[in-house]
Amino acid sequence: MNPLLPALLLPLVLLGAAACQSRPAPALPEPARTIDTAALGRFYEQKPEWRPCKGHKGFQCADVEVPLDYRDPEARTLQIAVTRLKAAGPRLGSLLVNPGGPGESGVAFARSARDAFTPRVRERYDIVGFDPRGVGQSNGIRCLDDDQLDRYHATDSTPDTPAERRRLRTMSRRYAEECQDKSGWLLPHMGTQNVARDLDILRAVLGDRRLNYYGASYGTQLGQVYAGLFPGRIRRMVLDSVVDSAYWAGQVQEKQLIALDEEFNRFLDSCVRHGCALGSTLKEARSNVWKLLGRTDEQHLRSPDRRKVSDTDIHTAAVLLAMEPRLWSTGRQAFAEAARGEGRLFRRLADTARGRSPKGLYDSSIPAWMAVTCLETPEETRRKRATDGQIAWMAGRSPIFADVNNTIACSYWKPASLPQKAIEPRDTGPVLLLNNTRDPRTPMIWARSVAERFSGAFLLANEAEGHGVYGRGACVNRAVDDYLIGGTFPPSSGCSDSGPDY
Numbered sequence: 001m002n003p004l005l006p007a008l009l010l011p012l013v014l015l016g017a018a019a020c021q022s023r024p025a026p027a028l029p030e031p032a033r034t035i036d037t038a039a040l041g042r043f044y045e046q047k048p049e050w051r052p053c054k055g056h057k058g059f060q061c062a063d064v065e066v067p068l069d070y071r072d073p074e075a076r077t078l079q080i081a082v083t084r085l086k087a088a089g090p091r092l093g094s095l096l097v098n099p100g101g102p103g104e105s106g107v108a109f110a111r112s113a114r115d116a117f118t119p120r121v122r123e124r125y126d127i128v129g130f131d132p133r134g135v136g137q138s139n140g141i142r143c144l145d146d147d148q149l150d151r152y153h154a155t156d157s158t159p160d161t162p163a164e165r166r167r168l169r170t171m172s173r174r175y176a177e178e179c180q181d182k183s184g185w186l187l188p189h190m191g192t193q194n195v196a197r198d199l200d201i202l203r204a205v206l207g208d209r210r211l212n213y214y215g216a217s218y219g220t221q222l223g224q225v226y227a228g229l230f231p232g233r234i235r236r237m238v239l240d241s242v243v244d245s246a247y248w249a250g251q252v253q254e255k256q257l258i259a260l261d262e263e264f265n266r267f268l269d270s271c272v273r274h275g276c277a278l279g280s281t282l283k284e285a286r287s288n289v290w291k292l293l294g295r296t297d298e299q300h301l302r303s304p305d306r307r308k309v310s311d312t313d314i315h316t317a318a319v320l321l322a323m324e325p326r327l328w329s330t331g332r333q334a335f336a337e338a339a340r341g342e343g344r345l346f347r348r349l350a351d352t353a354r355g356r357s358p359k360g361l362y363d364s365s366i367p368a369w370m371a372v373t374c375l376e377t378p379e380e381t382r383r384k385r386a387t388d389g390q391i392a393w394m395a396g397r398s399p400i401f402a403d404v405n406n407t408i409a410c411s412y413w414k415p416a417s418l419p420q421k422a423i424e425p426r427d428t429g430p431v432l433l434l435n436n437t438r439d440p441r442t443p444m445i446w447a448r449s450v451a452e453r454f455s456g457a458f459l460l461a462n463e464a465e466g467h468g469v470y471g472r473g474a475c476v477n478r479a480v481d482d483y484l485i486g487g488t489f490p491p492s493s494g495c496s497d498s499g500p501d502y
Contacts, residue, residue: 039073044204048082056111059083064205066133066198068189076185080198081137082130083107085114089123092485093235094206096128096199100217100241102192103355103368105129105136116471120481125212130202132195132222134186134371140364141186141371143179149362150307153354156297157312159391168408169386176374176412179367188415190371196226200233210235212484216468217241217442220433221420224450227431228423236484240434240469244446246422256441257394260401263322263440266465270328277336289400292338301343305360309343309350317349318400322440323467374410379417382410423453431457432483434469434476441467458489464498473497 048062064080067073084094095117099109109116110129117127131138144152152171159165179187199222203211212235215223220239227234228245268285271278278285293311300308321331327349334345351358355365374382384390386408431454435447444461451459460479462469470480475495482488 040067040070040201043067043073043201046205048205050084053083053111056083059085059111064130064202066201068186070194070197078133078139078186080130080133080202081107082128082202083110084126084128085110085122086126087122087124088119091126092124093126093208093212094128094203095121095125095212095214095236095484096130096202096206097213098129098132098215098219098222100215100219101135101365101369102132102218102372103135103365104218105131105363105365107131107136118477118481121484124485126206128202128206130198132368133198134183134190135364135368139183139186141179141183141367142364143175143182143367146356146360146362148178149354149356150360153316153350154308154310154312156310158297158315160297165388165391168391169411172386172408173412175370176409176414179371179409180414183367183371184414187371187375187413188418190368191375191418192222192225192372192420193229195222196229199226200230203233208235209233212236214238214470214484215240216470218243220442220450221245223431224423224454225420227426227428227454231426231428234428234431236487237428237431238434238470238480238484239431239450241439241442241467242433242435242447242450243442244422244449245420246449256443257401259440259443260319260322263438263465264318264400266438267321267325267328267331270325271332271335274332276332277339289335292335293400296338301338301346302341303343303347305347307347309346313343313346313350314338315401316353317346320349320353322401325466370407370409373407374413375415375418376420377407377410377417378419382407382413382417384411386411425453425455427456428454429456430483430487430489432480432489433457433459434462434480435459436462436464436466436469438465439467459493460490461494462498463494463496469497 043066046065048064050060050062053059053061060083062082064082065077066080068076068078097110098106106129110127113122113127131140133139134141152175155168155171156164157168159168210233211226213223220241221243223237223239224245227237265282265286268278268289269282272280272282272285276285278288293314296309296311296314300310303309317334320327330345330349334349337343337345355363433447433451435442435444437444447459451457462472462476464472469476471477474497476497479490479495482490
């Protein structure tokens with residue numbers, strides 16, 4: 001579900017020995033037929049042509065054909081980009097992975113497999129990543145060019161004058177219209193259900209009777225939708241940082257605002273404890289953040305590339321700081337720079353959040369995120385996003401993060417809305433859910449709700465802050481590895497792999 005997590009936040013690998021007896025996972029239900037209909041048969045039966053991935057030693061690349069529209073599979077098709085790192089030892093199967101977003105590249109995530117997955121998992125599984133439709137190498141959506149995107153992201157996303165609101169609406173309308181002009185053929189087919197059907201084709205062409213899957217953040221939503229469509233085809237499924245499928249896409253963003261604000265307070269508390277340019281108390285630090293946001297609304301910080309660093313950039317950077325304690329040291333330095341009128345680190349954080357490289361090139365993560373979010377938000381809701389009342393309401397919900405749900409472009413989106421419905425209770429067999437107890441993006445209550453919905457699911461709560469669980473330490477890694485390799489759930493329902501004090 002998170003379009004903002006950069007590659008530097010990929011999990012750190014920590015290993016530990018087993019401490020006590022794990023429990024067997026529930027028995028698997030009988031799998032459904034591999035091929036749903038005769039019309040889809042040729043997609044399920046294709047054989048990928050694997051080739052070495054240029055510039056990525058040890059990885060193989062292929063393209064897998066899927067229907068653009070599953071209601072008309074004989075019409076236009078898409079090529080889904082796939083990469084894999086083959087198992088180092090006796091192979092259990094393929095582990096398909098999705099890092100979230102929607103909009104993050106699964107190909108790029110899989111290429112970090114040597115860091116993101118433990119040696120135990122890499123020994124037994126082919127790690128397989130794919131770019132979902134509309135992402136990266138799978139017809140990645142491009143709405144504006146790089147210069148236009150610089151101007152779009154420079155628009156004040158927390159407008160407080162009529163002129164600023166008019167400009168924000170103008171830029172948002174242009175964004176939506178350009179998306180329609182360039183990718184209108186693909187936008188109506190970007191929904192999670194289509195990606196889940198693509199996932200099942202990938203499972204089959206990789207030669208697996210059942211799916212082995214690791215999904216993080218929005219990747220957990222994709223996993224749940226897959227479980228709703230194909231409950232008998234799951235062998236192992238790890239859902240890390242769990243989105244509750246009871247909420248449609250835009251509603252998820254709104255419900256995260258207060259949690260983000262609370263976690264940002266924890267960052268400020270850490271800043272104060274370590275020595276902070278914002279002040280010596282939490283109250284003083286928060287007050288000075290407000291003053292900085294107010295000041296940079298008019299007087300921008302300096303940046304080496306001469307782009308202005310405004311309050312909008314600081315808002316965007318604050319999302320990363322709220323989500324990930326591993327960035328807190330960088331955040332302290334960024335506020336120290338800002339006290340001197342400099343914005344180098346805030347520029348870097350904001351660019352990372354928006355998918356902009358140091359060379360000024362944007363990836364497809366934000367437009368793909370926008371496409372799925374707009375498509376899966378109810379029509380009535382998305383049409384009112386650009387109203388003054390809605391903009392003011394969002395600012396009142398969480399002033400520091402008022403622009404985190406800045407989906408005003410959805411008001412001008414052309415494809416008809418396809419809001420995602422909650423996955424009804426399912427007998428999915430064993431599913432391992434992971435969640436940090438103080439995750440601002442996917443609160444623990446969501447994971448508990450999903451655990452109740454899926455019979456056979458096991459929820460492992462990690463006593464920690466931040467977004468993303470696997471890779472935080474020996475307890476979590478051991479639980480995931482034992483489940484993926486041996487099919488056993490952990491002996492207890494809790495870990496406390498919080499990492500160092502950031």
